Amino acid sequence: MTVNPSPNPLTRRSAARSTAAERARAATRDRLLRSGRTLFAEQGLHQITTHDIAAHAGVAAGTFYNHFGDKAALFREITDQALADLTGRLDAMALSTLDPQESVRLQATALVGFAADNRDLIRILFSREADAAIVETDILQLMANRASVVRQQLVDEQRMPSEIDPDVFAQALVGMWSRVLAWWAEDTSRAPQAVVIETLTRIQLRGTHPGTFDFSEKS
Amino acid sequence: MTVNPSPNPLTRRSAARSTAAERARAATRDRLLRSGRTLFAEQGLHQITTHDIAAHAGVAAGTFYNHFGDKAALFREITDQALADLTGRLDAMALSTLDPQESVRLQATALVGFAADNRDLIRILFSREADAAIVETDILQLMANRASVVRQQLVDEQRMPSEIDPDVFAQALVGMWSRVLAWWAEDTSRAPQAVVIETLTRIQLRGTHPGTFDFSEKS
Amino acid sequence: MTVNPSPNPLTRRSAARSTAAERARAATRDRLLRSGRTLFAEQGLHQITTHDIAAHAGVAAGTFYNHFGDKAALFREITDQALADLTGRLDAMALSTLDPQESVRLQATALVGFAADNRDLIRILFSREADAAIVETDILQLMANRASVVRQQLVDEQRMPSEIDPDVFAQALVGMWSRVLAWWAEDTSRAPQAVVIETLTRIQLRGTHPGTFDFSEKS
Amino acid sequence: MTVNPSPNPLTRRSAARSTAAERARAATRDRLLRSGRTLFAEQGLHQITTHDIAAHAGVAAGTFYNHFGDKAALFREITDQALADLTGRLDAMALSTLDPQESVRLQATALVGFAADNRDLIRILFSREADAAIVETDILQLMANRASVVRQQLVDEQRMPSEIDPDVFAQALVGMWSRVLAWWAEDTSRAPQAVVIETLTRIQLRGTHPGTFDFSEKS
DNA sequence: GATGAATGAGGCTTCATTCAT
């Protein structure tokens, strides 16, 4: 015969109560986050007021400050989450192959997939406001640093030519990515997803002007 | 009948006066433009007030509005000039060769040269604020449009592979350029000018991962 | 008909429950009072929020309003209690002697003793905020009124010289008291308790400039 | 023969222009100062908003900030000026006699005269808000420090009895002064000016309880 | 009765812009 370790009714009730309150609070916080994401994507950090966000979330102006210290804190939370998501995807890709060529294609696939799934986030992440004075972290710089370090390793291992400076390469890469993704996320009908992936991949693997260099090896 | 070849002294004087006044006015306007360029480059459109610009230019706050309709107008004038300069340089380069490879290198040279000569302008042009809602013109978009059209022509003429979508290519190109130049203009000691040019050129001609594609032809 | 001398168990239980609840309630109320006293003493009425008090008392923000109508009500309750305590001590002293000289000394002793025992209350009572618009009662005014009435009686009975106006005297007295006590209560190491008592007493009995007076001409 | 150093008309005109503008600016500043003084005296620092002051002065809300950094700055300027005036009067008195008795009377005269002339300032200076956290300087403390130092000297020179502690004395003195003056300035019909002076003087010279003291026996 | 999230009025401050001189 088993004892049913059923929780004490009082405990359970109070736990339930507490959980309900917490859920309500979390829901409000989430509405604010979503509203911020939507509005920042549409209009940018400076055009949007805390009142706008609160109104869009259906709460009073003061409620905003029950959940976020100030406007920048909300913005930072959005971008931090987004960046974590994005780098998570890139890392997952990176681990799935050792072939550099394949790796390039998988990264492009991950990026474009992320943009398709998170159009608002892309527009926020890759707006230059994301690294304005108000927000300390420069997202593109973080990504560039990652890319630069990886690249330097490859150069050191003589798996990449040293003529391409790792720092310049890294800036070029994130510039290309951010611009293409922001452009495409704004209106995904501008190009089929596969075309975006393919073009990004080809530019990395063979450059923008492939045929001009050595015509013997056209794929 | 006599021709009066000598200007009336009064007329001349007043013309001279007027010219002096015009010169003074133009000088004031120019100081405002320079101040705006310097301050916007340092701190961005939103951080700088019209008072800041007037103070930096050594004029009164109201004087600003004798020369520019509003803050955005000054900003636009700066960016329009800069864009005209930049595209002028690019066009000049474009005309000097028919070889696509050489053309790529010359473009990179022109761009990096412009950035070296106009560090402030680069930081303004390629900050994302340059295409914020307040300023209608999207500079990068203009450049992308040019690049896209040119590319489309080359594809149509079968001088470029169609696998690289002209629109995506154009976005990638301006993204790469703008990011690299903004990064470098912020601190030109980050890389030698020649390295920036060379890296940009190589990425275009052969991609970021050249060795991975066909190892037989490493230069 | 039966008298039921033994309490109904249910009634008793519920009475006990009720008493326990009352005790809990009173304890909460008391914690709020103490927290208010501590915090108001440290920072003043305006610097302290109801949230501060509730947090310091370890209760929720809303609980505050289960016990006090508003912030001013709590403040008033603190000051009313303090004033009652203080005047109680002064009255007790007053009854213990008929000798005016002794009375002065005993009053000083009582006041300084109260300050030593209730440093927080002194700082609240004798901060000017205690009679700010938000709180109707002016504590010093109440004390001054008492002093004025007593003085007037002594003058009428010709036991005090009429040259000292009872109202001015009363203001001077409470001004002197409140300032000295507030100063001392802030840091009791500023002077030994006995010195404070003695100095207050001497000033009342002989003035601040005793030796300077020519005693031949008392009116 | 005398050269008439009449100013150049242009210079004069522009000087006049400049002076007119300066005068206008000074007048606005002065209106704000007066409004602040009046309103702070009536309602205290916390009850009065910058908008209140601007409205009372007949200017727009933003104009306040053309002249004062914030509300506290205006408040401080008012109190600093007032304190300088007041201490100036006291110092002038102090120099006019060497007789301590006369000095006491002259100080009382100066203080009460100042209160009569500056009722608003008295109410501001001697409200406890004048030393609230927002304003660093504690006016009464400054006055007390002065009094304490002077007293200590007199004690050292054996011209005052050491039984009266200089620090306690100083607090008592400024407490008495501030309370009496604030009370009287609120409504000067409460007592004739001469009576206030006389009572303050007598309390200092002979105490509040003169007749009660037996002069034969004090240690 | 306790809880604590939500409320929203209200205060402070900034700054693009105007206008009388």
Add this chain to the structure above:
DNA sequence: GATGAATGAAGCCTCATTCAT
């Protein structure tokens, strides 16, 4: 044309208070 004080709309944030659970 230059000046610079004045303007006032608008944004940020606080906090006393309410109320559903």
